Amino acid sequence: MVPVTWYYAGRALLYLILLMAPAAVTGWIADLFPASIHPVTEFLGGVVVMPLLYWGLYEALRRSGARSQSFIYLLVLLFLIIAVTQIRTGVIAGGWEHWISGLMTLAYASGFSWIAWCGYKANQNDAHAAYHAEKEEQINMHAQAILRAKEIEQRQAGGA
Numbered sequence: 001m002v003p004v005t006w007y008y009a010g011r012a013l014l015y016l017i018l019l020m021a022p023a024a025v026t027g028w029i030a031d032l033f034p035a036s037i038h039p040v041t042e043f044l045g046g047v048v049v050m051p052l053l054y055w056g057l058y059e060a061l062r063r064s065g066a067r068s069q070s071f072i073y074l075l076v077l078l079f080l081i082i083a084v085t086q087i088r089t090g091v092i093a094g095g096w097e098h099w100i101s102g103l104m105t106l107a108y109a110s111g112f113s114w115i116a117w118c119g120y121k122a123n124q125n126d127a128h129a130a131y132h133a134e135k136e137e138q139i140n141m142h143a144q145a146i147l148r149a150k151e152i153e154q155r156q157a158g159g160a
Helices: 004-032 035-064 068-093 096-159
Strands: none
Touching: 004 035, 004 068, 035 068, 035 096, 068 096
16 A cells, blocks of 8 residues: 555656646757747747646646646646746846746736636536536436336226
8 A cells, every 4th residue: 555645745746747847848849949049939938838838738637637726726836936036036136027027927827827716616517517417316216216106006096
């Protein structure tokens, strides 16, 4: 039997890999382009490609039935930490690049928070739908049992 700590360590490692994979992929894609446009490709990779990859990972996890909400919460936390450090660097060292990066990352954190909230509501709606479907199934079973009992009662009354 595997100890619980190994289970949580495995999940933590999996989430770490899932959080770092899009950053590695965007860096790899940026390296494919010529060195003259490397800063532009790194910028576009960080602004466009990386958030799309994170969103795609979240959707893949959600569709596969995995714990996608935990992933998106970690992603929001990661973006909030990055935003705070960028804004703090902008305050301490100055430079508008850090402010823009911090505000943009804060916007990403807000967007992923909205996605997390929508996922939470969807999970809640799925749970309510499953509950009501089960309740309706039980009602149907009771109704069928009552109809069978009445049918048997009528047969016994007609046969006697």
